[in-house]
Amino acid sequence: MDNAISSLRILPAAAEAALRSTGDGAGAASSSAAGSGFDTDTEAQPEFSDVLHGALDAMQNLQGAAQAKVAGVLDGTGTDVHSALIAVEKADLSFQLMMQVRNKIVSAYQEISRMQF
Numbered sequence: 824m825d826n827a828i829s830s831l832r833i834l835p836a837a838a839e840a841a842l843r844s845t846g847d848g849a850g851a852a853s854s855s856a857a858g859s860g861f862d863t864d865t866e867a868q869p870e871f872s873d874v875l876h877g878a879l880d881a882m883q884n885l886q887g888a889a890q891a892k893v894a895g896v897l898d899g900t901g902t903d904v905h906s907a908l909i910a911v912e913k914a915d916l917s918f919q920l921m922m923q924v925r926n927k928i929v930s931a932y933q934e935i936s937r938m939q940f
Contacts, residue, residue, distance in 0.1 A: 878924070882917040889914040 869877075889910040895902030 875924075878921065882914070882921050885910070885914040885917045 889907070892902050892907040892910045896904055896907045
């Protein structure tokens, strides 16, 4: 269980070190480009708004699946309670994550608006 949690907390420095330890040419090229901490290839990276829209869509899909499974349990159409509860918990965790991301974005916006130029 501890390995599953620790795998979610990969820092950029750890990822860069893992790429360098593979020893292939792609890892060496990316480590030289990532020396400043930013990737200079902007064409390969999605836009910030696209990432947020994708995350919102995924969260809505999880909530829809959870509602369908709960409806299946209530109707008695063969959905078991365990899978319905797991789907509800996945949707809840996804919603909590999106709320934390929203809070961080609002906090960053407020901090930027307090800056004096």
